Amino acid sequence: MNPFPANLNKMKKIKFTKMVATGNDFVVTEAKSLRLSGRQEKPKAKNFNYLAEKICNRKYGVGADGLLVLEKSRKADIKMRIFNADGSEAEMCGNGARCAALYLASRKPQAGNRKPKIETKAGILDSLVEKDSVRIKLTSPCGLKLGIPVLINGCRLEANFINTGVPHAVIFVEGLDKIDVAAIGSQIRYHKEFSPKGVNVDFVEAAGNDSICVRTYERGVEGETLACGTGSVASALVFGLLTGDLAHRKINVRTQSGEILKIYFDKKVNNFSNVWLEGKAEIVYKGEYYV
16 A cells, blocks of 8 residues: 555655754754745745644644744854744744754754854844754843733733743743643733733743743743743743842743753843853754645
């Protein structure tokens, strides 16, 4: 019996690499592999949206939190576009950028480029690859706003907003493991306070002077993920600000995957700079996808 569909010769074959960074998983592909056979024009944006929905599906696709499309860049070593599992395009993704950096370092090891620069819609990111540990320098966070009252199911919550490449609402809780992240997170994600674009929602519990635990509801995925790089950064920065203990310029963030992300930063008044995100990343497998 032929295991392949009869119309296989009419389908587009796309080479991809499956990667994981601290529990966030991605399908990584180069834009050139998406070009139509025999043609040189760039794929249309709607094709990326369609492909992301298909390839990220965990039942009928490869399965991932997002699709990373790598393109040539005039400003950096590579340009990264991130498409969520629902097909929407995000400005940036911290763990995705760490995967992109490892992908570049692994693709051309002979070049010795362990510090690739990555262009994103949020700006250009520096990176440093050391074996399976990858750290990236984020663009300076902006839009900080503390103590935003949010009414959910008759309960008043206080959210803290900060944009770390993408917008995040950070909420401090007790009993993090008992929080219904999906139900509460979805309501805050679409709350009028954060319209029209909405936010990612981070639920945070302190675990010491320099450590926190975080669970994140990600827009685009529309559910909880095992980790969120920009969310871990947002949570660490707000934690450092609210505790007032800024002698600790490194915050350890335990993600839902159980892995620890390390956040480094400098701060003057309410402005953060030199923000770095560090954690593990790995290549899981490579393959071909037909669409």
